[in-house]
Amino acid sequence: MAQLLKISPEQAGHLIQGDRFRIKKALEKSKAEHLLEKVRARGAECSIEPIGPPVRAATPSPEKSPPESAAATTDEPLSLDLPEPVMDPEATRPLTAVQPQGVKKIVLEEGERAAYRPDDDSANVGVFLERSTAVKRDDPEQEEAQRKKRLLWIGAGIVALLIVGLVLVLPMLTAEPEEPALATTPVKPVDPQLAQTNRRLGQLNRSIKVWMIQYGSGFNPAQVTLDRLQQDLGIGEQDMLDGWGTALRFEPGEESYQVSSAGPDKVFGSKDDLVRKTSVKDGLR
Numbered sequence: 001m002a003q004l005l006k007i008s009p010e011q012a013g014h015l016i017q018g019d020r021f022r023i024k025k026a027l028e029k030s031k032a033e034h035l036l037e038k039v040r041a042r043g044a045e046c047s048i049e050p051i052g053p054p055v056r057a058a059t060p061s062p063e064k065s066p067p068e069s070a071a072a073t074t075d076e077p078l079s080l081d082l083p084e085p086v087m088d089p090e091a092t093r094p095l096t097a098v099q100p101q102g103v104k105k106i107v108l109e110e111g112e113r114a115a116y117r118p119d120d121d122s123a124n125v126g127v128f129l130e131r132s133t134a135v136k137r138d139d140p141e142q143e144e145a146q147r148k149k150r151l152l153w154i155g156a157g158i159v160a161l162l163i164v165g166l167v168l169v170l171p172m173l174t175a176e177p178e179e180p181a182l183a184t185t186p187v188k189p190v191d192p193q194l195a196q197t198n199r200r201l202g203q204l205n206r207s208i209k210v211w212m213i214q215y216g217s218g219f220n221p222a223q224v225t226l227d228r229l230q231q232d233l234g235i236g237e238q239d240m241l242d243g244w245g246t247a248l249r250f251e252p253g254e255e256s257y258q259v260s261s262a263g264p265d266k267v268f269g270s271k272d273d274l275v276r277k278t279s280v281k282d283g284l285r
Contacts, residue, residue, distance in 0.1 A: 001042045193243030197261045201276045204259045221252035
C-alpha cells in the first residue's frame with residue numbers, strides 16, 4: 001500500500017487499520033477510479049469525492065486498462081491528510097495521528113475489519129511472540145528448576161552408561177588369554193636300524209644306476225653284480241649291510257631290478273623284508 005500511494009509505511013498502517021484520511025492531490029476521474037480499485041484490492045475501503053469545477057477527464061481506452069503504476073504517475077508523492085484518529089477500543093496497538101494538510105480530494109472510508117478477536121494469536125504473530133516471551137519470563141525460578149532437573153537426568157544417564165560399559169569390558173581386560181591347543185598326535189619312535197636300512201637301500205639303488213651308465217654296456221641290469229659294483233665304485237663291506245647286519249641282496253630282471261633287506265628276522269622271503277624295486281624306464285631318467 002505504501003508503494004502504491006508513495007506514502008510512508010506509518011501512513012499506510014493507518015489506512016490498513018481503517019482510519020479515515022484524504023489525499024491532497026487532485027486527480028482526473030479515470031485515474032482516481034483506477035486508484036480506488038487498487039486501494040480496495042489491498043484491503044482498505046475507498047471512495048471518490050468531486051471538488052470544485054469538474055476535472056476534464058482524459059479519453060479512456062475501452063480495451064486497455066491503465067498500467068500497474070498508473071496511480072503513481074505524478075511527479076510528486078501523494079501526501080495524506082489525517083484528522084485526529086478515532087481508535088477502536090479493541091485495537092491491538094495505536095498509531096501516531098498525522099496532522100491534516102492541504103485540500104482534501106479523495107476520501108478513504110473505514111473498511112470492513114477482518115473478523116477475528118484481538119486475542120487470536122494466529123492473526124497477530126507479534127502478539128503471539130510477545131505472549132510466549134511473557135509466559136517464559138513469568139516464572140524464571142520454575143524454568144531454572146526444570147533445567148537443573150534435565151541436567152540431573154542427563155548426568156544420571158551418562159553415569160549409568162559408564163557403569164554398564166565397565167561391567168561389560170572389565171572381564172575382557174582382566175581375563176588371561178587362552179593358550180592355543182597344541183596338537184597331541186603321538187609321534188612314532190624312530191627305529192635306528194630301520195632308518196639305516198632304508199638309507200643304504202637308497203644308496204645301493206643309486207650306485208647301480210651310476211655303474212650301468214659309466215661301466216656297463218647299455219642300461220642292462222643283468223650285467224650288474226655286487227662284486228663288480230663294490231670294486232668299480234669303491235663301496236665298502238659295511239655299506240652293503242642293512243641295519244641288522246644282514247647283507248643286502250640285488251635281483252636283476254628283464255624290465256626292472258630290485259634291492260632288498262631280510263629285515264629284523266634276517267630271513268629273506270618273510271613278511272618283514274624291505275624291498276626297493278626300480279623299472280628300467282625309471283632308471284634311465
